[in-house]
Amino acid sequence: MKKTWVKIVCIFLGILFCFSSINGFVSFAQDSASKEDPLITWRNQTNASIKELESRDKLSKQEADSLQYLKERKKQLDKRIAELKIEVTNPLSSSAVRQIENKLDAEAKAKTTVPSPSPDIVKAKEAEIKAKDEEVQKESLMRAEGEAMAACLTCKAIAANNNNICNEIKDKEQSEVCRSDFMLLTLLGELEKSKGVSPLALELSKKFFEPGIFYTSAEDLSRKAGFICEAYLNGDAKGIAPFLKKEEKEVVSALVTGNIQNCLSLYNNQDEWDGCVNFANFSLAIKSQDKNACSRLKDPKSRVLCTVHFNKNKEVCDDFLKEELKIRGVK
Secondary structure (H helix, E strand, O other), X not given: OHHHHHXXXXXXXXXXXXXXXXXXXXXXXXXXXXXXXXXXXXXXXXXHHHHHHHOOXXXXXXXXXXXXXXXXXXXXXXXXXXXXXXXXXXXXXXXXXXXXXXXXXXXXXXXXXOOOOOHHHHHHHHXXXXXXXXXXXXXXHHHHHHHHHHHHHHHHHHHHXXXXXXXXXXXXXXXXXXXXXXXXXXXXXXXXXXXXXXXXXXXXXXXXXXXXXXXXXXXXXHHHHHHHHHHHHHOOOOOOHHXXXXXXXXXXXXXXXOOHHHHHHHOOOHHHXXXXXXXXXXXXXXXXXXXXXXXXOOOHHHHHHHHHHHHOXXXXXXXXXXXXXXXXXXX
């Protein structure tokens, strides 16, 4: 009889524990869902725009390009959300912290009686976590805005054929990227114009490709930089492969030939693969002298630099910046 009562009590306690666990989980889920990150809002807005365009029976070319562009931006937002571990899985969210604190508190009570933290301490901890969340999100947004502004100024430098505009970029690294992009487009334009290795093309090639070349002297660098120019004009990278550094080999070969087959060895690394393919398609658009090919480039920055290379209209730079800031929710 005594054993029977013990079993009944155990069952009853088990049921109570299950109800308690379920209520705790629901509370945690509701708390997490109530706090939507701005990046998620932008992604949802992008999703809505995509669905609206896809619902139409027929799209104009501009609308089709916009749909493709929005899908690419959604991928970027998804990637950024995953990197920051936003949404319910965010380890810095207040609900996640409370769940961990409750578990530790329960384990401590099983061993000894420990006073629970005061409401003031809990509030202070939540405020600290919230502040950290906001700081991370603010830094991410500022970095994205800075990159968009740097791309806009690079675009204007190309439109005006004046790399001094790159000096307006406050971030030193982005300023160097601006000068590098300017140099590359000037080099490709000179090669297309001269149809040969002119003195200007050789100097630009030496400066741009120097970090990716094995060379022993200034003369050796000049000779190999000339080979790269000839490889671009011929569309064949076989002759330059032996003296390219390993980390530069695929990208330079793709840039010289405009052929994504040179990127195949990078297929298992998504970021490197995307970058290499972008260089190949960018080069192909310039080589083909096809303005429409620029609109098919997936990377927004490459798309606007390719466009301004042909039309030298700085208004496309301002339009690019407005669109990028709009995507980020900045007015």
